[in-house]
Amino acid sequence: MTAYEKLQAGASVRQETLYHPVEGSYTTKVATKNVTVHYGDKSALNGVSIEIPACTVTSFIGPSGCGKSTFLRSINRMNDTIDNARVSGSILIDGEEVNDRNVDPVVLRARVGMVFQKPNPFPKTIYENVAYGPRIHGLAADKDQLDAIVETSLRKAGLWDEVADRLDQPGTSLSGGQQQRLVIARAIAVNPEVILMDEPCSALDPIATARIEELIDELRENYTLIIVTHSMAQAARVSQMTAFFHLGSLVEYGPTEEIFTNPRDQRTQDYITGRFG
Amino acid sequence: MQISVYVALALLVLTAIGYLVGRRQAFVAAAGRPSELHSLPSYYGYYLALWTGVPALILLALYGLTGTSLVNTLAMGELEREAAPLIRAYDTQLAQDPDLSRLNDAIAQLEADAQVARSELDKARRDGGEVAAYQRSLGDLTVELNRLQGEISQVQDRIAASIAVRAPDNLAGDRARAGFEYWRATPDRRDLFLTDARALAFGEGFASRNSSALIAAGDAMRPWDEMFRWSSAGLAMAMALGGLTWMRRQITVTFRARNRLEGVVSFALFAMSGIAILTTLGIVLSLLFESIRFFAAIDWRIHEFLFGLQWSPQIAIRADQVGQTGAFGAVPLFAGTALITLVAMCVAVPVGLFAAIYLSEYASSRFRAIAKPVLEILAGVPTVVYGFFALLTVGPFIRDAAVLLGYEDAVTQSALSAGLVMGIMIIPFVSSLSDDVINAVPQSLRDGAYAMGATKSEAVRHVVLPAALPGIVGAILLAVSRAIGETMIVVMAAGQGANLTANPLESVTTITVQIVMLITGDQEFESAKTLSAFALALVLFALTLFLNIAALRVVERFRERYE
Ligand SMILES: Nc1ncnc2c1ncn2[C@@H]1O[C@H](COP(=O)(O)OP(=O)(O)OP(=O)(O)O)[C@@H](O)[C@H]1O
Ligand SMILES: [Mg+2]
Numbered sequence: 001m002t003a004y005e006k007l008q009a010g011a012s013v014r015q016e017t018l019y020h021p022v023e024g025s026y027t028t029k030v031a032t033k034n035v036t037v038h039y040g041d042k043s044a045l046n047g048v049s050i051e052i053p054a055c056t057v058t059s060f061i062g063p064s065g066c067g068k069s070t071f072l073r074s075i076n077r078m079n080d081t082i083d084n085a086r087v088s089g090s091i092l093i094d095g096e097e098v099n100d101r102n103v104d105p106v107v108l109r110a111r112v113g114m115v116f117q118k119p120n121p122f123p124k125t126i127y128e129n130v131a132y133g134p135r136i137h138g139l140a141a142d143k144d145q146l147d148a149i150v151e152t153s154l155r156k157a158g159l160w161d162e163v164a165d166r167l168d169q170p171g172t173s174l175s176g177g178q179q180q181r182l183v184i185a186r187a188i189a190v191n192p193e194v195i196l197m198d199e200p201c202s203a204l205d206p207i208a209t210a211r212i213e214e215l216i217d218e219l220r221e222n223y224t225l226i227i228v229t230h231s232m233a234q235a236a237r238v239s240q241m242t243a244f245f246h247l248g249s250l251v252e253y254g255p256t257e258e259i260f261t262n263p264r265d266q267r268t269q270d271y272i273t274g275r276f277g
Numbered sequence: 278m279q280i281s282v283y284v285a286l287a288l289l290v291l292t293a294i295g296y297l298v299g300r301r302q303a304f305v306a307a308a309g310r311p312s313e314l315h316s317l318p319s320y321y322g323y324y325l326a327l328w329t330g331v332p333a334l335i336l337l338a339l340y341g342l343t344g345t346s347l348v349n350t351l352a353m354g355e356l357e358r359e360a361a362p363l364i365r366a367y368d369t370q371l372a373q374d375p376d377l378s379r380l381n382d383a384i385a386q387l388e389a390d391a392q393v394a395r396s397e398l399d400k401a402r403r404d405g406g407e408v409a410a411y412q413r414s415l416g417d418l419t420v421e422l423n424r425l426q427g428e429i430s431q432v433q434d435r436i437a438a439s440i441a442v443r444a445p446d447n448l449a450g451d452r453a454r455a456g457f458e459y460w461r462a463t464p465d466r467r468d469l470f471l472t473d474a475r476a477l478a479f480g481e482g483f484a485s486r487n488s489s490a491l492i493a494a495g496d497a498m499r500p501w502d503e504m505f506r507w508s509s510a511g512l513a514m515a516m517a518l519g520g521l522t523w524m525r526r527q528i529t530v531t532f533r534a535r536n537r538l539e540g541v542v543s544f545a546l547f548a549m550s551g552i553a554i555l556t557t558l559g560i561v562l563s564l565l566f567e568s569i570r571f572f573a574a575i576d577w578r579i580h581e582f583l584f585g586l587q588w589s590p591q592i593a594i595r596a597d598q599v600g601q602t603g604a605f606g607a608v609p610l611f612a613g614t615a616l617i618t619l620v621a622m623c624v625a626v627p628v629g630l631f632a633a634i635y636l637s638e639y640a641s642s643r644f645r646a647i648a649k650p651v652l653e654i655l656a657g658v659p660t661v662v663y664g665f666f667a668l669l670t671v672g673p674f675i676r677d678a679a680v681l682l683g684y685e686d687a688v689t690q691s692a693l694s695a696g697l698v699m700g701i702m703i704i705p706f707v708s709s710l711s712d713d714v715i716n717a718v719p720q721s722l723r724d725g726a727y728a729m730g731a732t733k734s735e736a737v738r739h740v741v742l743p744a745a746l747p748g749i750v751g752a753i754l755l756a757v758s759r760a761i762g763e764t765m766i767v768v769m770a771a772g773q774g775a776n777l778t779a780n781p782l783e784s785v786t787t788i789t790v791q792i793v794m795l796i797t798g799d800q801e802f803e804s805a806k807t808l809s810a811f812a813l814a815l816v817l818f819a820l821t822l823f824l825n826i827a828a829l830r831v832v833e834r835f836r837e838r839y840e
Contacts, residue, residue: 078728109729116724116725120719122726132726132731183725187728
């Protein structure tokens with residue numbers, strides 16, 4: 001078995017054990033306790049505790065500057081790359097502490113993929129963009145396997161049919177919506193367990209957005225997805241769980257339906273009905 | 278002089294008044310409601326001030342530029358007319374003088390001989406025969422020719438002197454003598470005559486000699502000068518006042534002073550950039566013309582200049598010296614330039630690039646805040662300092678090291694020492710340009726790489742550098758063009774031997790060094806040797822221009838990609 005096959009096999013085993021269709025409940029994938037983030041002296045996030053179920057789509061909503069991206073970035077320790085950011089509290093993925101000294105952020109980020117607001121394909125060909133993760137993590141034994149990974153990833157991202165005959169063209173030559181699907185393909189090529197998406201559709205037109213939303217729904221089968229969005233409608237359409245943030249705190253969290261039909265907190269109510277000042 | 282200073286001062290005062298009047302007039306036109314005006318009142322003031330001051334000042338400037346030569350021409354024309362009898366007498370005398378006709382005959386004979394000798398020399402050259410004898414006899418002929426020409430001018434001077442004393446010993450005579458002397462003089466002697474006359478008449482500098490003719494010439498200039506000064510002053514004042522009153526009448530509520538002023542400003546800016554561009558163009562054209570003269574001097578053997586392997590421009594002591602044309606094969610210079618540039622790039626590119634990567638990707642912001650300015654100080658060190666650093670420290674060190682390692686022929690002035698030091702000089706250039714392009718790579722690309730689980734150096738190698746590559750190539754090209762044009766370090770540290778070698782331990786010479794050598798010191802300016810400096814400069818210019826354009830193109834592309 002190659003590393004890739006092992007990874008894939010492992011992934012499917014994991015999902016079987018995680019999902020409990022009978023009770024209709026989910027296993028917790030990501031659990032945080034009291035996560036606080038400071039940029040320099042300024043606190044951006046104070047004490048966020050949340051449990052995110054596996055193989056679901058969870059959306060983070062809230063007014064601009066409330067710390068959604070900051071929280072998302074602490075899950076895969078992307079805040080490490082920011083000079084003055086300090087993260088405290090505990091973040092567990094499958095019960096493992098992310099901020100542990102022994103955890104290599106490089107390996108962690110292979111398990112927790114990320115898609116950004118603006119599509120950011122590398123200055124390489126379409127093929128090389130998708131092959132990048134498998135290459136640096138040594139997931140493919142030879143060229144054929146790499147080809148296979150690239151094809152399946154592009155297929156899962158729903159981009160294969162559009163780019164199959166132009167894999168050697170630069171990734172930047174694609175349209176915005178295609179680029180966003182390309183970076184999603186790039187993220188799933190290393191077969192992560194969690195995919196974080198920070199406003200993945202904010203730079204796209206409605207058609208491309210619909211395409212990505214469809215994709216997110218398909219990906220739910222195999223991955224745990226967390227998306228940040230400013231569109232209430234999108235959160236309602238694609239996510240099963242919704243968390244509302246305000247001024248660096250988690251205000252309310254629950255099944256999407258409940259949050260949108262019967263919010264408990266006045267601030268949530270105001271925000272989703274657009275009465276927020 | 279003094280009048281124009283007063284006039285200029287008066288114009289400045291008038292301009293200030295123009296501003297005040299314009300503003301005032303705007304208020305008047307608006308009947309006390311400035312909000313009705315098309316533009317702010319001060320714009321009317323500026324516009325009126327412009328119309329008051331600028332045309333008049335331009336007139337004064339024009340007078341300053343052309344006034345002197347105009348006065349000279351008019352005054353000397355007057356004097357030459359008065360010298361007409363002397364000139365006529367001089368011409369008749371020349372035609373009758375027996376010595377002169379004998380000398381002229383001899384010269385004609387010599388020139389015919391020289392013609393024959395030259396064609397025989399050419400023939401011998403073509404046939405590959407012995408040329409030394411022909412060259413020698415041609416040289417002798419030229420020397421004889423020069424001697425005869427000297428004799429002719431002596432005879433002419435003698436006749437002229439005998440004619441000049443015929444003029445009466447009063448003011449009219451002095452004026453005629455001045456006109457006569459001026460008429461006979463060669464162009465540069467005429468300039469000297471004028472300068473001296475002006476020095477005597479107006480006290481501009483010191484006269485090199487003194488004579489009644491010069492004083493008379495100066496006196497002849499004085500009334501013209503006076504007339505021009507006063508008329509230009511009067512005209513300037515009239516223009517200023519005219520502009521003031523005329524434009525004042527134009528000011529109404531709807532007058533678009535703001536837009537018109539905008540037009541004036543954009544024209545002024547255009548004119549300034551025009552000056553910069555035209556100056557460059559002028560320099561290029563002069564290079565081109567002098568180069569053409571050089572190529573003419575070497576009989577249009579341009580290919581020999583560009584591809585010849587031997588460079589030994591001989592010292593031309595006299596314009597007519599035989600065999601003054603040296604060997605102008607510039608390949609050793611090109612090769613020397615390339616060798617030193619290569620060494621310099623081998624130092625500057627890795628060090629500069631890696632320093633830039635460290636500074637922009639790895640260093641903490643505190644370290645960067647200190648290191649960047651320090652690196653930039655390196656760029657501020659005068660190149661002559663690098664030069665003696667190369668000559669006194671690096672050169673001897675390299676020689677000793679080479680000798681120690683068994684290379685006995687090592688010299689102090691080597692391509693290696695010049696190249697190394699030049700490389701150090703260029704480091705900040707490469708690093709700060711690369712730093713700029715690396716910083717221009719969007720953060721989102723780095724984030725993308727990190728989010729894929731790349732380490733810092735992987736992100737740099739796989740994503741940041743490929744994205745910044747065009748910009749870095751541009752930076753390197755600019756650095757190369759810098760290295761090619763660098764002069765001081767190579768003059769001091771590379772030696773002067775035009776060796777065609779790829780051994781960096783030997784001394785080589787570069788295009789820039791040769792230009793310095795050819796053009797400095799006492800040189801016959803018309804000789805092929807001196808003119809060759811222009812051709813070299815033209816090559817240098819073309820080379821760096823090409824490199825700069827290529828570099829800018831590449832960088833431009835890079836920018837477009839991340840706009
Ligand atoms: N690199 C940084 N340095 C300093 N402060 C930062 C940095 N990034 C974010 N912040 C601050 O942290 C707070 C939370 O920012 P964050 O980007 O998480 O907000 P957000 O909820 O994602 O907003 P948006 O919806 O506009 O993306 C803001 O006040 C922001 O100014
Ligand atoms: Mg955000």
